[in-house]
Amino acid sequence: MNKLELKKNNKGFIELIVVVIIALVLLNVLGIDIKSFLAQQWVRDFGMYVVGLLKIVWADILEIVAFIKSLLGN
Numbered sequence: 227m228n229k230l231e232l233k234k235n236n237k238g239f240i241e242l243i244v245v246v247i248i249a250l251v252l253l254n255v256l257g258i259d260i261k262s263f264l265a266q267q268w269v270r271d272f273g274m275y276v277v278g279l280l281k282i283v284w285a286d287i288l289e290i291v292a293f294i295k296s297l298l299g300n
Contacts, residue, residue: 253260263269 250260
């Protein structure tokens with residue numbers, strides 16, 4: 227990875243952090259309590275569901291990469 231690509235990646239990461247901070251401040255200004263929202267049981271259940279799906283997708287990606295490597299003979 228050259229320096230230009232690294233700078234672009236860092237810029238995108240910093241922009242993401244700024245957007246998250248702005249969203250949190252906006253929610254606070256609107257009077258939405260984030261802690262109580264995140265403490266609800268359905269939010270935790272949904273989070274566990276998403277994590278489970280991501281694990282399945284990641285396993286599939288690894289299988290696809292292994293299959294392509296086997297086709298290429300590496």
